[in-house]
Amino acid sequence: MKKLIDLTDRSSDQWVQMGSTEKPTLIREKKISSDVVVVGGGMAGICAAVSAARNGIKVVLVQDRAVLGGNASSEIRVIVHGVTKLKSGLPERETGILEEILLLNRFCNEQHSFTVWDHVLYDFVTRESNITLMMNTQAVRSNTKDSKIESVLCWQLSTETLITLLAEQFIDCSGDGLMGATSGALYRTGREGKAEFNEKYAPDEPDGWQMGATILLSSKDMGKPMPFKAPPFTIKFDAEKTHPDRRIIPFVEGFWWVEIGSKGDIIGDAEIDRHRLMGYAYGVWDYVKNSGDFPEADNFALDWVGSLPGRRESRRFIGDYILSEPDQLSFKDFEDAVAFGGWPLDEHNPGGIENLSQPPSFWHEHFDKIYQIPFRSLYSKNISNLLFAGRNISQTHVSLSSSRVMGTCATMGQAVGTAAALCVKKEITPRELTQNHITELQEQLLRDDAFIPQRPANDTQNIANTADKIYASSTLSGDVKLLLDGVSRDENGEIHHWKSEGLDSELTFEWNDPIMLSSIEIKCDTNVKKNIMMLKNTRENEAYTTIIPPELLKSLSLELLVDGEWKNYETKDDNQRRLIKFNFDTIKISGFRIKMYETYGSENVKLFEVRCYK
Amino acid sequence: MINSLKITLSLLLPLWFLISFQTKSMAVKNINHKIVLKHPGEDIPVEVTLVEVQDSDGLPIAYFTDVESVICLEQVCKIVSVRIYWNNIGVYQKYELENGATLEKYEDDLFDPEDYKKLHTILANIDSPYKEVYLDEILTVVDEHTEDIDAVSGATALELDEKDTVPGAALTCFTLWHWVNGDIVSIIKNKTGESVSNKQLQQFLVDENETYFYIAIAELQKRKNYSKEFIDTIIKRGLKDDFLLRTAFNYLKGASVENYLYAAETLFFKGSREQKLTTTRSLINTDYKVSKGYLNNFSTQFSKLDYQEVSLLLELMQDKNPNSKVVIENVLPLLSGDFIIARRAYWFLNNETLTTKQEREIKCFYKKHKDKL
Numbered sequence: 001m002k003k004l005i006d007l008t009d010r011s012s013d014q015w016v017q018m019g020s021t022e023k024p025t026l027i028r029e030k031k032i033s034s035d036v037v038v039v040g041g042g043m044a045g046i047c048a049a050v051s052a053a054r055n056g057i058k059v060v061l062v063q064d065r066a067v068l069g070g071n072a073s074s075e076i077r078v079i080v081h082g083v084t085k086l087k088s089g090l091p092e093r094e095t096g097i098l099e100e101i102l103l104l105n106r107f108c109n110e111q112h113s114f115t116v117w118d119h120v121l122y123d124f125v126t127r128e129s130n131i132t133l134m135m136n137t138q139a140v141r142s143n144t145k146d147s148k149i150e151s152v153l154c155w156q157l158s159t160e161t162l163i164t165l166l167a168e169q170f171i172d173c174s175g176d177g178l179m180g181a182t183s184g185a186l187y188r189t190g191r192e193g194k195a196e197f198n199e200k201y202a203p204d205e206p207d208g209w210q211m212g213a214t215i216l217l218s219s220k221d222m223g224k225p226m227p228f229k230a231p232p233f234t235i236k237f238d239a240e241k242t243h244p245d246r247r248i249i250p251f252v253e254g255f256w257w258v259e260i261g262s263k264g265d266i267i268g269d270a271e272i273d274r275h276r277l278m279g280y281a282y283g284v285w286d287y288v289k290n291s292g293d294f295p296e297a298d299n300f301a302l303d304w305v306g307s308l309p310g311r312r313e314s315r316r317f318i319g320d321y322i323l324s325e326p327d328q329l330s331f332k333d334f335e336d337a338v339a340f341g342g343w344p345l346d347e348h349n350p351g352g353i354e355n356l357s358q359p360p361s362f363w364h365e366h367f368d369k370i371y372q373i374p375f376r377s378l379y380s381k382n383i384s385n386l387l388f389a390g391r392n393i394s395q396t397h398v399s400l401s402s403s404r405v406m407g408t409c410a411t412m413g414q415a416v417g418t419a420a421a422l423c424v425k426k427e428i429t430p431r432e433l434t435q436n437h438i439t440e441l442q443e444q445l446l447r448d449d450a451f452i453p454q455r456p457a458n459d460t461q462n463i464a465n466t467a468d469k470i471y472a473s474s475t476l477s478g479d480v481k482l483l484l485d486g487v488s489r490d491e492n493g494e495i496h497h498w499k500s501e502g503l504d505s506e507l508t509f510e511w512n513d514p515i516m517l518s519s520i521e522i523k524c525d526t527n528v529k530k531n532i533m534m535l536k537n538t539r540e541n542e543a544y545t546t547i548i549p550p551e552l553l554k555s556l557s558l559e560l561l562v563d564g565e566w567k568n569y570e571t572k573d574d575n576q577r578r579l580i581k582f583n584f585d586t587i588k589i590s591g592f593r594i595k596m597y598e599t600y601g602s603e604n605v606k607l608f609e610v611r612c613y614k
Numbered sequence: 615m616i617n618s619l620k621i622t623l624s625l626l627l628p629l630w631f632l633i634s635f636q637t638k639s640m641a642v643k644n645i646n647h648k649i650v651l652k653h654p655g656e657d658i659p660v661e662v663t664l665v666e667v668q669d670s671d672g673l674p675i676a677y678f679t680d681v682e683s684v685i686c687l688e689q690v691c692k693i694v695s696v697r698i699y700w701n702n703i704g705v706y707q708k709y710e711l712e713n714g715a716t717l718e719k720y721e722d723d724l725f726d727p728e729d730y731k732k733l734h735t736i737l738a739n740i741d742s743p744y745k746e747v748y749l750d751e752i753l754t755v756v757d758e759h760t761e762d763i764d765a766v767s768g769a770t771a772l773e774l775d776e777k778d779t780v781p782g783a784a785l786t787c788f789t790l791w792h793w794v795n796g797d798i799v800s801i802i803k804n805k806t807g808e809s810v811s812n813k814q815l816q817q818f819l820v821d822e823n824e825t826y827f828y829i830a831i832a833e834l835q836k837r838k839n840y841s842k843e844f845i846d847t848i849i850k851r852g853l854k855d856d857f858l859l860r861t862a863f864n865y866l867k868g869a870s871v872e873n874y875l876y877a878a879e880t881l882f883f884k885g886s887r888e889q890k891l892t893t894t895r896s897l898i899n900t901d902y903k904v905s906k907g908y909l910n911n912f913s914t915q916f917s918k919l920d921y922q923e924v925s926l927l928l929e930l931m932q933d934k935n936p937n938s939k940v941v942i943e944n945v946l947p948l949l950s951g952d953f954i955i956a957r958r959a960y961w962f963l964n965n966e967t968l969t970t971k972q973e974r975e976i977k978c979f980y981k982k983h984k985d986k987l
Binding site for chain 2: 089468469471473474501502508510512513514539540541542563564565590
């Protein structure tokens, strides 16, 4: 392995341990083998690692910071947007692993604390026994042979350790994509010209502009006048010259438009840009406090100011397909669709706050429904075992302006994690998975509560639809038969649910011929048409709920019909998930009955899917 | 809050086109009710006078109240008194302004005739976005973006589709919508229930609009009136409208045991599938003691029922009428029918005390189907 600097050379290290004559040998090198390495512990990386681990393979998750969450972490504090606002004003939540995380956060972090959120994510990852989590560790170089990554060299800051990770599949969810880049994977940066992909919002000619990074801040009301003196590195905010879209009110949660873009090496300039961004952030706050235009800010003081800019764009790898603006705007139907998005085409201006005359975002278009993301955009064209998820996927700059938001990145993460697991099990490449097993990937994702628009599940292993009798104790809306139609939400105005009239309620499946069964899986309602991500300032409204979704099923039990008698198998009194699983030793039954007792507030219970497996 | 710095304007122009108030000529009596209401634009509950308009028979035919619409921005607030009308089940009908009064938008723009119509439409929409809008969202937007107050994008700024608001008058829409569609609706329903006679309640029970049925049931429960006359009417309605069965049984379970059982039997035998299932569930859950003879009679229907009905009725028999010879005799023929019903019948019979002949029958069934049991 080529090493420009031998980081393992400790020959000059003069460690003296007081109270001992020993001079310990400092071994600072490790080699770890696993099935999959995921680099990047943001929302995409977490979902990739967890989905791969749950699909039965060993995963190492590498995160270069002390906390998980990436842009969503307490270090940066960007909202986990996804399809949070369609033209209707309502969201179309992602479900899947992200849904589990957001619900867990609701249960553990009602106070919406960012530092608690960090540890909700930590809890979520570390409870997976198949994941080895490496914090404070950066993947700095790939070792590639015959267009295949064999290992990745990592530096763990906190332990001064050089770690070599060996695996079958590598997933780059790091945003900047250093691991992928050093493997030789093709990528591009900047803006495509209009002609290349027929993008109406692209510039006429290609250029290097990348959307900028932002430093956020927040403030709080101290109940008394709070003077503010700007630090020397402050850069004055020229309010006279700014485009009116740079709104100061509400000022409490900071300004997403305090952003610096780049038309060159946005990574290489990061530290210079960070310093300037801090200057701009304080400059805007100075304007709020000292311009005299905002007397309502008199009692406010800074409560938190970011030091780590949240980056929107840098490398975009090249896959077998490059997702582009026309695909999104035309809602292109992909055979290999595995993820989805729907955030507006929110392209920020070239230069950010240094381009004051233009609006901070062009908000080119909002979507009236969600678009698909193909699997071919999620693996490398030229490195055979490299997958990616997040803002670094194979797409154009304009496409990125919508798909970069973290909820959408999470759907990609779940897709690549699941795909990597299948690749390991089948000993194939992601490309071969696309060519020969894409249905299997999609079905697994749908089973795991991911959602793929316009792609109903049709899992041949699921035997729920072989039941001879399916009936409910009551029906207020929908139909029990819709629990088998493979669509796990009401979609585009069509109903795909069954809803009880009141509680308690029962749902019964029975067979003429007894069956062998070992698993029953239910998808219940959490109202995907309301946002539940963590916000700095929450309020109940048509598109957001501040509480645990009242629709969520809280208490239920499963009864199995064995020898003519209904036997209680298990009661769950404290369910916290949309996807509810009952797993048991294989048993011969003639039917099963789901008894539902309580939701977190709704009078009725709504289900979208019931599956069962031998 | 919105009541700060009120300045009453002289109200000059009568602009509102009146929707004809058809019941006006029939009204003979107005009754004033002092009520206290919470309004999301007010810090503390507000007392208002709700006027109940009754006809010559004492039937409430409408309600109205006068509220203040406050147009309050920065240092200037204006108050316009608005009279809101509802029908007798709390459905908003119209609003009227004081003679000569007019509504205004931000920055002294007057409402034009289309704005008045639109406001009426907004108030009539019980699912208006104003249901979940916050006062400070409106104030923030108005404060900062005077030129575009209802179409601002941003993290917490108010965004409303133009069809859902009168641009420039979000605060008026918000204030009035909550007066019109707030707690007062349920208060009106209660008042109507309290005011009507038993004879009028009978009419409510058969009214096509089910809201009257719900008001009547709630009122009858309050009056503890479970007379046969009402029960017969409720049974008739329950036979006609499945979706009212739960409410009906909620009432019936408070009746005397005789009347409850009479209603249950009638609904089961005269009703279709939903009536049968709802009745059977009610009988499973009732605390009343139910005689064997009564339940035996239900078992005569097994051959006419589908699987879910059979299964539930057998559950009732297992629970409240075990080892009934009549039931067993009525269940035995099911062994030779549709298999899944037969299997359910078999497992029921397997737990019953049977005659030797009956034992033979179920053993025979077992031998024949043991792989499918």
